[in-house]
Amino acid sequence: xxxxxxxxxxxxxxxxxxxxxxxxxxxxxxxxxxxxxxxxxxxxxxxxxxxxxxxxxxxxxxxxxxxxxxxxxxxxxxxxxxxxxxxxxxxxxxxxxxxxxxxxxxxxxxxxxxxx
Numbered sequence: 804x805x806x807x808x809x810x811x812x813x814x815x816x817x818x819x820x821x822x823x824x825x826x827x828x829x830x831x832x833x834x835x836x837x838x839x840x841x842x843x844x845x846x847x848x849x850x851x852x853x854x855x856x857x858x859x860x861x862x863x864x865x866x867x868x869x870x871x872x873x874x875x876x877x878x879x880x881x882x883x884x885x886x887x888x889x890x891x892x893x894x895x896x897x898x899x900x901x902x903x904x905x906x907x908x909x910x911x912x913x914x915x916x917x918x919x
Contacts, residue, residue, distance in 0.1 A: 844903055846916035852905075854894070861885045861892065863905075 841853035841864065852865040859874040872885035872892055881895035889907070896902040901918040 843919045844916040845919060846903075846905060846914040848914060850905070850914055850916075852916075854892075854903075861894070863890075863892065 841855040841862075843851060843853055845851050850865065852863050855862045855864070861872050863870045863872060870887060870890055872887050872890065875884040875886050875891075877884040878893070878895070881900045883894050885892045885894070889909070891906040891908065893904045893906075896904060897917075903916040903918065904913055905916060906913045
């Protein structure tokens, strides 16, 4: 005699699909499968951040915060300037284009950084 109802098999397969999908998403999120990892910038005073450039903006992720900066006028050649009310950033600096300057106008503080 079968102790399982006829509806048990579809429920089990649905659960298996959901669990497999969740595991796949977690694995993808952990290894950057949704795109390349954002470049790491190391700065003076031990500050570091990752910068993801998206259209005319940059998302800056640091251990303390996440900021979205929008493209400002200025910059020549490979240089690009971004800012919001809290901070300003200049990318593409130096002869190699790997340097950046992050400014906090309210403090006032300016940090020189280099992309790894």
